[in-house]
Amino acid sequence: MATVVLRNLCKSYTSGQDAVKNVNLEIADKEFLVLVGPSGCGKSTTLRMVAGLEDITSGEILIDNQIVNDVPAKNRDIAMVFQNYALYPHMTVYENMAFALKLRKYPHREIERRVQDAAEILGLGNPTMLKRKPKELSGGERQRVAVGRAIVRKPKVFLFDEPLSNLDAKLRVQMRMELQKLHTRLQSTMIYVTHDQVEALTLGDRIVVMNKGSVQQVADPVMLYENPVNQFVAGFIGSPPMNFLRGRIAGQNADYYFQDRGIKLRLLPQHTAHMARFRDKEVILGIRPEDIYDKIFAQDARPEFTITATVDVVEPMGAEIYLYLNAGNNNFVARVTNQDTATINQDLQVVFDMSKAHFFDSETQIAIF
Ligand SMILES: Nc1ncnc2c1ncn2[C@@H]1O[C@H](COP(=O)(O)OP(=O)(O)O)[C@@H](O)[C@H]1O
Numbered sequence: 001m002a003t004v005v006l007r008n009l010c011k012s013y014t015s016g017q018d019a020v021k022n023v024n025l026e027i028a029d030k031e032f033l034v035l036v037g038p039s040g041c042g043k044s045t046t047l048r049m050v051a052g053l054e055d056i057t058s059g060e061i062l063i064d065n066q067i068v069n070d071v072p073a074k075n076r077d078i079a080m081v082f083q084n085y086a087l088y089p090h091m092t093v094y095e096n097m098a099f100a101l102k103l104r105k106y107p108h109r110e111i112e113r114r115v116q117d118a119a120e121i122l123g124l125g126n127p128t129m130l131k132r133k134p135k136e137l138s139g140g141e142r143q144r145v146a147v148g149r150a151i152v153r154k155p156k157v158f159l160f161d162e163p164l165s166n167l168d169a170k171l172r173v174q175m176r177m178e179l180q181k182l183h184t185r186l187q188s189t190m191i192y193v194t195h196d197q198v199e200a201l202t203l204g205d206r207i208v209v210m211n212k213g214s215v216q217q218v219a220d221p222v223m224l225y226e227n228p229v230n231q232f233v234a235g236f237i238g239s240p241p242m243n244f245l246r247g248r249i250a251g252q253n254a255d256y257y258f259q260d261r262g263i264k265l266r267l268l269p270q271h272t273a274h275m276a277r278f279r280d281k282e283v284i285l286g287i288r289p290e291d292i293y294d295k296i297f298a299q300d301a302r303p304e305f306t307i308t309a310t311v312d313v314v315e316p317m318g319a320e321i322y323l324y325l326n327a328g329n330n331n332f333v334a335r336v337t338n339q340d341t342a343t344i345n346q347d348l349q350v351v352f353d354m355s356k357a358h359f360f361d362s363e364t365q366i367a368i369f
């Protein structure tokens, strides 16, 4: 059993800025929770406070319902894996993995068994591998040793701080799958920090999106993708990012349109109740690139969901094509099939799937519904 609770957690460095602002989170036993957000948003600071490597300015951290604010790092029964691996260069793979157990005076037999088990799990079991020094390892192997060092301790909670950021793209995808398997196998509580939203979506049972020290939204991957609570989350999750078009709500008698120069899109009945108070006001329409279609492939689409856009750039991506489009004051991207034949400078009829549209208050950036 290992639950982790953060209550009103704050951190201000002496330089005066607030790195973490009033974070509240409850991490369930065996959960894989991912903290994601841009560089500098307070992810590492949060994780380091959980580990006991950083003082807490205010608030509480509970592990298994015990307040641990004043418990030193070594007594928290937590293992942390860092981006830079932090291996001891003069020790072999075996010694690196065994080190924490030796410090804690585990019997020799037990150390050997645990290191061997961890090495097997991570594909490092080969005796010649265990005798190598970190400089004789590839990036991926070093990362495995760093994870192995955490596993041998059988901690209550694993903390990962961008553990895959130093690996090349292919290895990152492979290690991502291995970490998933590891979680299934160990059934431990894991808190994982990354700036990479793809990594967050693929790994997390639940994802915490942070910005400027504050939690923006906590949700499972699908919820986060489909129901972002504000423009920050909407723009951060998804690639290419959600398009944001500026316009205003026009119309009457519950017959409303989103309008701007060169754009007129009818709102659906489910929008109208929410949008009435924004009549004649500016709003932001959010729509993902995959929810905009070339009219050629959406023949039966109604004209009130169709606009004419100029094709600025055509970017073939293999299975699909990204079309960079312009209509009046707004630029946006459509993700279309590779069968699409649109060309640069062409005036293209594009259809918006308005059932997938999001609307944000242009002043607060908060989702309107
Ligand atoms: N030791 C420190 N002293 C002063 N400011 C720090 C220190 N560590 C981090 N910060 C600042 O706190 C903020 C959050 O940093 P960090 O938690 O490392 O962000 P992230 O891991 O999300 O990139 C940043 O503005 C960073 O500059």
Ligand SMILES: [Mg+2]
Pocket (backbone or CB within 6 Å): 043, 044, 045
């Ligand atoms: Mg960091």
